[in-house]
Amino acid sequence: MKDGFVKTTEQSSLYNHLEKMEISELLKHINTEDQKVAIAVEKELDKIEQLTLKITQQLQTGGRLFYIGAGTSGRLGILDASECPPTFGVSPDLVIGIIAGGDHAIKNAVENAEDHELQGWEDLKKHHITNKDIVVGIAASGTTPYVIKALEKCNAESIPTGCITCNQNSPLASVAQFPVEVVVGPEFVTGSSRMKAGTAQKMVLNMLTTSTMVKLGRVKGNKMVDMQLSNNKLVLRGIKMIQEATQVEENVAKEALSKFKNVRLAIQYIKDNDDKKN
Known part of the structure; x- marks a missing residue:
C-alpha cells in the first residue's frame, strides 16, 4: 500500500447503536450522510473533466469505453453501460461493463472473484481491446486486485486508463492515468460502500457518459433524439419532441416517427419537406 493511504471507506460510522434508533x-441520518456525496463529487470536477475529455477523444476516433469492477462497483458500471443504448441510441458495443465473476456476479456474490489478479485483463481481452479504447476501473476501496492489475496491463499495452474510487492515494488511483477520487467519508453502516460510495460512483458515471454522449452529438438541445422507442411512453415522448421541434400537428409527427423509428430522422424529414415547400 502507498504511504499515507487510509481507507476512509472502512472507518467506523459516525453513528452508533443503529438498532436502537x-x-x-x-x-434522517442516512439522508444527512447522502447530502455529503454531491459536495465530494464537486471537489473532483476538474479530474472528472479530464477523464471525460479523454473518453470523448477515444470514442470520437472509433474507440470504446470499458468499465471494470467487482461487486457493487462492477454492477454500477454494467448499469451505466446498459443504459447508453436505449438513452442515446448507440451500439451496445460502445460502452461495455465488465464485472469480476462474470454475468453470474451481477446478481450474486462470487467468492474471491475480486482477488483474481490476472482475470481482469483476460476478461478485457475477450473483447479484443486495443489502444483506441479506454478502460475505467471502478472500486470504492481502490484496492481491488482484479481491477488494479487490469489497469496495469492496459498501461503496458498503451491503452488509456481512468478510475473512480472513494479513497485518496489508493493503489488503484496510482495506476490510473486519469484518476477520480471522491472521498465521501465513513458509511452510515460501517464499511457498507454500497451506500455513499456507491451513490458517488453512480453520480460520476452519469457525468462521464452523459457529457460524452452530448459531445458525440447524441443530444439535441436537451432532448434524447436518438433514444430507442422501446415502449408506448417513449413513443409518446418522441412525438412530443418532434412537435416541439417542428410545430407540426400530432398526426404528422406520429406518421414521421412511425416511418423512421427515430426522433432525429423524423425531425429532419419534416424540416426538409418544409424547406422544399418554401
Whole structure:
C-alpha cells in the first residue's frame, strides 16, 4: 500500500447503536450522510473533466469505453453501460461493463472473484481491446486486485486508463492515468460502500457518459433524439419532441416517427419537406 493511504471507506460510522434508533432517525441520518456525496463529487470536477475529455477523444476516433469492477462497483458500471443504448441510441458495443465473476456476479456474490489478479485483463481481452479504447476501473476501496492489475496491463499495452474510487492515494488511483477520487467519508453502516460510495460512483458515471454522449452529438438541445422507442411512453415522448421541434400537428409527427423509428430522422424529414415547400 502507498504511504499515507487510509481507507476512509472502512472507518467506523459516525453513528452508533443503529438498532436502537427509530426509523425516522435512521432515515434522517442516512439522508444527512447522502447530502455529503454531491459536495465530494464537486471537489473532483476538474479530474472528472479530464477523464471525460479523454473518453470523448477515444470514442470520437472509433474507440470504446470499458468499465471494470467487482461487486457493487462492477454492477454500477454494467448499469451505466446498459443504459447508453436505449438513452442515446448507440451500439451496445460502445460502452461495455465488465464485472469480476462474470454475468453470474451481477446478481450474486462470487467468492474471491475480486482477488483474481490476472482475470481482469483476460476478461478485457475477450473483447479484443486495443489502444483506441479506454478502460475505467471502478472500486470504492481502490484496492481491488482484479481491477488494479487490469489497469496495469492496459498501461503496458498503451491503452488509456481512468478510475473512480472513494479513497485518496489508493493503489488503484496510482495506476490510473486519469484518476477520480471522491472521498465521501465513513458509511452510515460501517464499511457498507454500497451506500455513499456507491451513490458517488453512480453520480460520476452519469457525468462521464452523459457529457460524452452530448459531445458525440447524441443530444439535441436537451432532448434524447436518438433514444430507442422501446415502449408506448417513449413513443409518446418522441412525438412530443418532434412537435416541439417542428410545430407540426400530432398526426404528422406520429406518421414521421412511425416511418423512421427515430426522433432525429423524423425531425429532419419534416424540416426538409418544409424547406422544399418554401
